[in-house]
Amino acid sequence: MCLTIPLKIKAIKKEMAELSDGRKVSIALIKSPRVGDWILHTNGYLIKKISSNEADEINKLLNSYSVADSTKISLRLVKTFEAAARGNLKKADIKYLLDLDRPIELQALYSEANIIRKTNIKDHICIHGLVEFSNHCCNNCHYCGLRRDNKKNNLFRMGIDEIINVCDQIVNDRGYKIIVLQSGDDFWYDDDKLTALVKGIKEKCRVFLYLSIGDRSLGTYRQLKRAGANGVLYRFETSNSELYAKLHPGKILKERLDNLRAMEKMGFTISTGSIIGLPGQTVDDLANDILLMKELGAFMPSMGPLIPSQNTPLAQAKIIDFNLLLKMIAAVRLVMPTARIPVTTAMETIGGADSRHQAFRAGANSVMFNLTPDKYRKHYNIYDNKFYDKEKKYEHWALFKGDLSYQMLEDELKVKI
């Protein structure tokens, strides 16, 4: 579930190893550790030996920008960091951060966010597995390739047993412990089917289960919570109600927000957030998005850039600069120091191969890997040219099996699974 910073074994005495940072951990879980070995550790145990090349790669991934020289950044930025440290960032401060463009100040912002991430949640990178199980949708959102008026999609639906079997394999064979089940708003999956799905997964797998299934009645969500679902990934998309209404025909923002608040009361862990780069969206809107994520108690604030999709009204929309995404991540980290901020596939699609690394260094700490079966994945075209990386390295480094890794996850999420 989590990637931690590699250390070297300095000494071994009885059942304990002393590591290069001075901490002492049990060696009970790994075979024949030796002084000089690179290792990963958690909760007081060595959990994996790794090669020095792997240690280098992980260190590069987690290493931060060097701290900017505070004499070269404006007093306003210094004061803004101080306000963040007091938990007192106002909308004007957030807008100021989102408008930064001097390289030295951007570096200072990302570095500050990364330090806050390290201070509050250490070097844990949370790993989520995403399963997209249906690309049918009854809605017509202007930016989305799955909209019902796009007749060029190859439509698919996975059966209930098929989804359960995929989750079984992901959790019990590969070691994932957090799954996001995602679909369009597809009412072929009625309450009975969804309940059977959640129960079936929870019977076979010890897993934290997020649902991303769109606008359902609160009664449905209540039933799914009782069936064992843990969280919802349900973005409000934009805090600007007029923009929301324009982009989501027949929908109003208030309903979406009322649902989120009700789901939080039901006990769901909330993941929510917005799209960055919508036509007509302003910096004021983006600052409001961040404040709304906080107000809604988003455990996992979820943001992604608008990426144009063929056969949609926004097919010709412009793609935003990647730095705006990094600024959003960093600003969210300053406002919500303990949040799990994922690097989304959409971010990687516009940011390229190094974008995950850059996002971590700007305060992100979660990844979401697409585990949809190959034959379906290519048809889940929310937007064009979707990034896809086979994540074998992360599975090797960061997914452990057994009770200890569950204990680690439960400590992180503050919830029993």
Ligand code: SF4
């Ligand atoms: S964004 Fe979601 S609800 Fe809107 S069309 Fe796409 S899949 Fe459907």
